[in-house]
Amino acid sequence: KNEVEQSPQNLTAQEGEFITINCSYSVGISALHWLQQHPGGGIVSLFMLSSGKKKHGRLIATINIQEKHSSLHITASHPRDSAVYICAVQSGSARQLTFGSGTQLTVLP
């Protein structure tokens, strides 16, 4: 069993829809990261959180430490949101990242 599980693996939505991507993990962590990988390969850090909720524009990330679960929400989705979204947990003495397998999101116009 992977330490970090993401669902769904693939998600297709219509423009304007509310989107949720889920991440569950099985180890103790110091923080959880949400990353976005564009079709060209570049990776952008969206959020780093260790408790509660963070919001940036149309993106919201939540984490429940007790349940070892995090969600990434996108409100009013747009075709430019199409990308792979990756959950990563930070743990260990050096706080290295362990990654989920990613969610491929496609938003259709």
Place this chain on the structure above:
Amino acid sequence: DSGVTQTPKHLITATGQRVTLRCSPRSGDLSVYWYQQSLDQGLQFLIQYYNGEERAKGNILERFSAQQFPDLHSELNLSSLELGDSALYFCASSVAQDTQYFGPGTRLTVL
């Protein structure tokens, strides 16, 4: 633009060869992380340096090595290359152990 630079962008080489990938972190960032992204394994942590010293090792093969220089740039050396080493190699930097900023990656193709 994250402020992290990686060179080269693309690298094509043959099995058995040795290559060096270079990473320059954001100004002021002391931590450098190296990651490998392959089709079958996804993203994996390889190694971390902090202010010139190795801090943590992940799934890094013995054929691979890295170092961080006094000016904080880092190099990842891959030797005795195999077909399975073909992947995207990312470096990321952070001030300490917080948000990591990723470079654009080096795409390595081993033929």
